[in-house]
Amino acid sequence: MDDADMGVALSITSLIMALAQDQPDQYRGCYIKAASRLKRILVDNEYASDYLYYRVPCPWIQVKLLRLLQYYPPSEDNFVRDLVRESLQKILNLALDMPKNVQQNNAQNAVLFEAINLIIHLDTEHALMEQISLRLGKFIQSRETNVRYLGLEAMTHLAARAETLDPIKQHQAIIIGSLKDRDISVRRKGLDLLYSMCDQSNAQQIVGDLLQYLQSADFAIREEMVLKIAILTEKYATDVKWYVDISLRLISMAGDHVSDEVWHRVIQIVTNNEELQVYAAQNILQYVKADHCHETLVKIGGYILGEFGHLIAEDPGCSPIEQFLALQGKLQGCASSSQAIILSSFIKFVNLFPEIKPQLMYVFKAYSYTLDSELQQRACEYLALASFPTDDLLRTVCDEMPPFPERQSALLSRLHRKHGTTGDKRTWVVGGKDANTNEKDFAVKNLDLNRVSGKNTAPQPSQDNPGILLGKDGCSNGASDLIGLEILDSEPPEKRFTSAPNMATAAHLSPGWEVGYNKLLIKMEGILYEDGQIQIGIRSIGKRKNALGD
Structure with missing residues (x-):
């Protein structure tokens, strides 16, 4: 040097x-x-x-x-x-x-x-x-696009390190205006800066401005905007109604760009905070009743009404039959994963609202003949469960889901993956001073709404009662279940993939595979595998071309 x-x-x-x-x-x-x-x-x-x-x-x-x-x-x-x-x-x-x-x-x-x-x-x-x-x-007010871009990036860096955000807040109107810049790279930097400069004093204004811009935002940045709005809404929510209103409005406006982590997180927070449950159930029911309701809202409605619908059953317009009809009306137009959530909600309705059991049994019978094997099995099992002479097992299986364990928000994990780069390592991350507290690994704080309730409402799930869709070991049965909320992103990468079979070995293959495999190494056709249920045969066809010399 x-x-x-x-x-x-x-x-x-x-x-x-x-x-x-x-x-x-x-x-x-x-x-x-x-x-x-x-x-x-x-x-x-x-x-x-x-x-x-x-x-x-x-x-x-x-x-x-x-x-x-x-x-x-x-x-x-x-x-x-x-x-x-x-x-x-x-x-x-x-x-x-x-x-x-x-x-x-x-x-x-x-x-x-x-x-x-x-x-x-x-x-x-x-x-x-x-x-x-x-x-x-x-x-950031320069006429040159490159200068505006670099200015916004440097100001985002300043927001990540500065003790006070007051010097940056002086330019908030200009920064919001950058969301309408002709250059999408400048719009991205403006979004990063607004996300980083947000605090308790300006959160509602920034979230409101971002929601307003979301309607006309470029498709290339909508998913990232949704993530950041969801994180800011959760992080700075001091009013339960504001959190629910913004979250549902966000999903309604940008449903196709809402990742699973967003609606999973909404359900986690509603489940873990009693103050949210009644208001969330009332609001999501109105969304589901609408003629045009995005499927993501249907998933949220299926889970929340299945868990907390009984809390609003006495309210006008929220009777058990109205909740049932609202969800039933969305069944045919949804994907199988959403239908599975609704069916799981209906078995909870059987336990909570016996007065509408005949209508629920009719749905289970209809789906017991569906071509979708997963839905068919689910419907058959629910039909059998609801047909027992006593309700003891039904009440046990349909007991209320326990609160989710507190963990780092999967929204943050997804956001930091989106900011990953193959270039020189950054010495800071987008997200303000709190996201840069630990400079070594950029650890982020766990976000929750405990400030609203003033206490920790999320103990570990009971081992005796893991909930309707948890196995006996407390593990998830699949992403299509309600407990798909046990998000993979919340686990460290090394744990997330350790359970997958090593495809480089034969440990995951069916017993007796060697016989057919070894024969086919030297034959063009034959039986690769055979048991009492299935036979797999292979025929190899090849063409040989001869090249003639000069």
């Missing part, structure tokens, strides 16, 4: 950047070398004239050195800190002049914005922080 040849220094710096991302401790000595080389280029003007690019000295190595310094915490050595501070101040001073040449402007901005990211990362140079806060406000 100290080589006199700038090309060699640039190559070595690129190599060190790649290595330091994964093994920073082993290359810690590069920090002082990077700080020293940066100062020699900017302040001492130690560079060959061939490396002066449109009056910007060695912009490529400047950017790499500034990025490399971000992979390490601020130095405690005053000498090294002075080197970095002097270089950064020089960059800010040079950027005061707005060049008319496009190439010079691009090179200067590349260095400037990387310097801004380093200043934010250091978070110790308060004088420099004040300077960049003012400049970023101008950058």
